[in-house]
Amino acid sequence: MCLAVPMQVKRVEGHDAVVEQAGAALNIRTDLLDEVAAGDYVLVHAGYAIQRVDEDEARETLALLRMFGIDTQTGQTTDATG
Amino acid sequence: MRLVDEFRDAEAVAGLREAIARRLSRPAKIMEVCGTHTMAIARAGVRQLLPPTVSLISGPGCPVCVTAQGEIDAFLALGECPGVVLASFGDMLRVPGSTGSLETLKARGTETRVVYSPMDAVRLAAASPEKEVVFFGIGFETTVPTVAAALLEACRLGLRNFSVLSAHKRVPPALAALATDPELAVDGFLLPGHVSVILGLEPYRFLAEQHQIPCAIAGFEVTDILEGILHLVTQIADGRAALANQYPRVVRPEGNPTARALMERVFTPTDAVWRGIGPIAASGLALRPEFAPWDARQKFALDWDRFANVPEPPACRCGDILKGIASPHDCPLFGRGCTPARPIGPCMVSSEGTCAAYYRYQIG
Ligand code: SF4
Numbered sequence: 270m271c272l273a274v275p276m277q278v279k280r281v282e283g284h285d286a287v288v289e290q291a292g293a294a295l296n297i298r299t300d301l302l303d304e305v306a307a308g309d310y311v312l313v314h315a316g317y318a319i320q321r322v323d324e325d326e327a328r329e330t331l332a333l334l335r336m337f338g339i340d341t342q343t344g345q346t347t348d349a350t351g
Numbered sequence: 352m353r354l355v356d357e358f359r360d361a362e363a364v365a366g367l368r369e370a371i372a373r374r375l376s377r378p379a380k381i382m383e384v385c386g387t388h389t390m391a392i393a394r395a396g397v398r399q400l401l402p403p404t405v406s407l408i409s410g411p412g413c414p415v416c417v418t419a420q421g422e423i424d425a426f427l428a429l430g431e432c433p434g435v436v437l438a439s440f441g442d443m444l445r446v447p448g449s450t451g452s453l454e455t456l457k458a459r460g461t462e463t464r465v466v467y468s469p470m471d472a473v474r475l476a477a478a479s480p481e482k483e484v485v486f487f488g489i490g491f492e493t494t495v496p497t498v499a500a501a502l503l504e505a506c507r508l509g510l511r512n513f514s515v516l517s518a519h520k521r522v523p524p525a526l527a528a529l530a531t532d533p534e535l536a537v538d539g540f541l542l543p544g545h546v547s548v549i550l551g552l553e554p555y556r557f558l559a560e561q562h563q564i565p566c567a568i569a570g571f572e573v574t575d576i577l578e579g580i581l582h583l584v585t586q587i588a589d590g591r592a593a594l595a596n597q598y599p600r601v602v603r604p605e606g607n608p609t610a611r612a613l614m615e616r617v618f619t620p621t622d623a624v625w626r627g628i629g630p631i632a633a634s635g636l637a638l639r640p641e642f643a644p645w646d647a648r649q650k651f652a653l654d655w656d657r658f659a660n661v662p663e664p665p666a667c668r669c670g671d672i673l674k675g676i677a678s679p680h681d682c683p684l685f686g687r688g689c690t691p692a693r694p695i696g697p698c699m700v701s702s703e704g705t706c707a708a709y710y711r712y713q714i715g
Pocket residue numbers: 666667668669672679682683684685686689690694695696697698699700706
């Protein structure tokens with residue numbers, strides 16, 4: 270559950286931001302990162318941006334997570350058998 | 352093996368595999384400390400790629416799995432207080448406490464809410480002033496800063512109907528306990544990627560410097576994991592111990608200082624019980640005294656000591672599995688009495704748990 274998912278920041282307002290992932294918009298918080306701006310790629314964990322990443326890294330990680338059957342919006346496994 | 356073919360960098364994998372096999376002549380025990388690694392390793396068949404000299408054991412890296420039975424019981428007990436809504440990450444929903452899980456409590460009428468973010472629990476409290484929202488704080492240093500930030504927001508908003516039951520754990524003290532465990536005798540640690548995003552490199556240095564155990568922080572791709580293992584076997588073969596960062600694209604040497612500052616403002620280290628491992632000094636996190644109004648332990652006058660020694664399910668071997676001294680196949684219940692659909696121990700509930708990973712990917 271320590272998984273963090275890369276997402277692109279669309280809008281920032283104070284400590285609230287909207288990110289986009291897999292076509293869906295998600296509200297996140299930016300309290301843990303200084304100076305987040307629209308266009309940045311960030312790693313998101315539990316609804317908070319925890320680190321900046323570059324675009325290539327973001328793309329690679331996303332492809333990998335999808336292959337592992339992990340929901341790229343929530344970080345949860347989607348193909349659980351149980 | 353099947354899955355590895357899907358990787359575009361099959362050649363890189365083959366090269367790494369060969370390099371690892373060539374480097375090591377004696378057997379080595381490497382512990383992967385992170386639950387996401389456990390899952391990635393199982394999914395991609397990394398164990399089958401390694402030479403027989405390298406045995407990869409899974410460590411206590413799944414926060415759900417190391418949450419003590421008593422901590423779960425304490426949280427569930429709060430559901431009996433009038434007006435309380437139990438808010439938790441979904442990972443915890445089906446983990447059995449001594450007398451039931453969050454899911455069974457819900458079926459019996461306790462108000463429970465699964466949240467994606469601790470901030471969702473704060474929003475819930477703001478929107479329902481007549482309720483008492485208690486958030487179950489589980490997770491390592493990746494998650495703790497998010498809970499700290501949410502709690503500070505609740506303070507800022509003056510919300511008095513929000514509190515946190517902290518069962519958070521700190522990774523470095525657990526590694527110190529494992530490093531000195533003679534029964535375990537681990538030769539190298541593959542360190543977690545996303546915990547290190549927050550912590551940076553400094554908190555791990557003592558493992559190499561004081562305990563002479565090689566360490567490598569690694570990402571989650573098969574090539575990342577194999578590169579991490581190559582770093583480790585190279586050090587083991589050379590008789591050196593250092594801390595390698597194979598994941599610099601994401602793990603900065605200084606970590607995330609802003610996140611750590613928030614974590615330290617709200618929480619202070621305390622002794623904690625890890626399932627299977629037992630008590631480890633300073634390995635947990637309690638709310639600082641100034642945040643008492645938001646501390647569920649104090650707010651509901653929980654008799655924490657009563658919950659400190661709740662026994663784990665007798666036949667479940669999660670504890671030994673979390674310490675890397677048993678494999679799921681050593682548990683008589685594995686795949687029989689205990690499956691992901693009807694889990695007995697937390698290692699089967701969490702998708703990152705070793706038993707669940709072994710079950711799902713049918714590791715022999
Ligand atoms: S198979 Fe189930 S009972 Fe056995 S160790 Fe794993 S979680 Fe515990």
